[in-house]
Amino acid sequence: MENEDRRLSISIGNKTKDIARLQSFCQEAGSNAKSLVVHASISDDQVEPFADALRANPSLTSITLDLPEISDSGFDHLSTLFNRSLRSLGIWANRLTSKGLEALAQNLLTCPRLERLDLYATQCDRHDLTFGDAGVDCLARALERQRKIMTYVGVRQNAISDVGVANLMTSLQRKTYVVETLNLQGNNITSVGVSHIARMLKESGDCLKELSLEGNSLIGDDGAILLADALSSPTARLESLNLKSCAISDAGAMRFAQVLSSSSSSLRELILDGNSSLGDKSVELIARALARNSTLTRLGLKSCRVGDEGTVQLARSLRENRCLEHLLLDNNEIGDAGAIELADALQRNRTLKYLSLTKTRIGGQGRAKLTRSLEFNSVMLEIALASEANASSTDLRAVEGLLAKNREIEKLRRELETCRRERDEALAQLAGK
Template identity: 25%
Template sequence: MSSTEIEANLKGGTVSTDILTSEESGEKEELEAVNDQQRKQNEEDDHDTDLEIDEEKEEFDATGRKEYLEVCKCLEIVPSSYFLRHMQDSVLSLGHHGIGSLGAKAISFPLMKNTAVMKLDLQDNRLEGVGGDRIARMLKENCFITDLDISENRLGSRGLKSICRMLTVNSTLKRINLSGNHFSDQDAGYLFSAIGENMGLKDVNLSHNEFSDNAAAVLGQALAVNEFIEYLDLSWNFFRRGSTHKLCEGIWSNCRLKEINFAMNGFGDEGALAVAEVLMRSTTLYVIDISYNRISTTGASAIGKALEQNDALRILRIGHNPLGMDGAKSVLNGVAFENCVVTVLDMSGVEVDREFRDTKQIIQEKKELEVFHGLVLGDNKITSNPLKENGNTLLIN
């Protein structure tokens, strides 16, 4: 075989030795040695290739820890060791951790793909509008979180706008706490589409904000068409007189709402008249709190008459209002009606007389009823203090 033919066979990878004659045995041995060397080289190349592929493969980061650390590095912030330890817990409590807006951005990336967290607590972290926006974006992608507490974060207009946009597409959240976020009456417009279109929320907390007349009208319209919310907290806002009536119009049209908190709004007797209308019309409302609302005897009398026709309410909280003796008795007499099913009447801070106490005892003999109230006037006795030698000092027992 010519050298040219040998070279041609080498280029093909291996050399066939069957065709070689006995005269070319020396060349045969040489070619076999070359073939062995070529095979060894090919095996080494294959091993090197396998190592390179293994090096190129990156382990899948199911927890999101690596992604979180990379984002923190890019944002030049210190990673939260607590978040790293608990990011796979079903309840992730990050309240009062000082996360801030950048921290919210950092945790939002791994949480987008997180499948473990179901309850997320971000209370009091000064997220502000920017941080609220990042959390809202995350919740557009995450379909496992059902409970969100983002209260006391100063979200403001930007934060509420982002949250409300998220709620129009998110159907996983069942409970959201937006308490204490400096929402003003001008921000209320964002709530209409969020509450009107959302089909998942059952519990909404909007307490400790600055909602007033405009918000009352918007919320009233939204609640009239919403068929999912069961618990609504509107305490510590600025719903006054006429605005309460607009809000209540939507509430009595709602066929799902079970509990509402109106405490600390100061809507007075006009608001109490609107609440009385709700009690006469609603067949689903089980709990209502209208304490601390400047309700006098007039408003209490209207509520008492409404209770005569109500057969759904279980708990009525009307304490710390200037009801007066007659107003307190009007509410109690309304509860006394046979069709009324109220089991808890909270009139804490309201002074009553002996007649009220006696009526209460009679009612409790006939039906299950727990009543809380203030002092019973007329029960106090003035006696002398035996410890004083002059006998002139008096004590009230």
């Protein structure tokens, strides 16, 4: 059990004493907690006393329920407890079907302040225990009736197919409600489903800011190209795109490189981790685009078979790039040659703050060059190097000392920016008088 900043968390089993402990815990939380996280292996017939205890706490604004054994009937009891103060709801379950979700969606209408909803099927290999397309349709209809702004909607690992995506995108295009972040991780979406997402982005995508399609391995290059084309539309305002493990290769990478080269690109984050068909050729294309890009602050290329050739091109682009802050290159085939080029780039780059190079082939020579480069770099805040277990304690202390110096500089820089902002606001108020 934890209690920190009015956030409470408890994990229990399904024995009688566990149920009593959970009930007592929820009752004692009272007005002391605003956020509650429950991990419990309770069954449907054990839900009612738990629900009664939660109902007695009207101050909760955030609830996350990890209840893998609860089915539709159990959620019927739980869904009645959601209060008018609730802003964030997470349901992590394996046995919630479309029927149960329909009842849940109806009760969401009693939560006028709800702005975050995360529906996650933890047992993703059992599609008979997910709510699928029918559930998404129920959810979309409920959101349309609510007519509100949702900062986050997650429908993860629930066997959503292209049909479900098509219905959800049609619902979004009606603009009776807004979703700013949409997470469709780990479903059954193909390039056909992506075509509906792309159409929505082109025609009415000015509200969606973040999209995750991670783990939809049937998207491929066809889907990636459709998304990239949509991002070229003046109506698309997507800032974050997660395409981890989506079977993207050279053709998809080439189209995204063109998007990043465009002055109209709004992307600030692009995650391509786990696309093992990329390799150096694809990364070189993306790297060249980075030299001209002025918006991207985070690039993920973990487990993409990046070698020294791709890393050399990334290093060259970093010498010119003025916006990238996070570069993730873990679990790749980068050796000392690539690390040495990166080290040279870090001596000139003044924006990159986080560089991750774990699980690579970088040896002592590359590690030493990267460490020395920090002596000439005042902005790097965190660098994770390969084979740190084999590095000497002296080397590790040297890296940490240099990074600590940079963190202090960054702290002072932020304090100065705050002072300047407060001064400008004060001057503006005086001018108004």
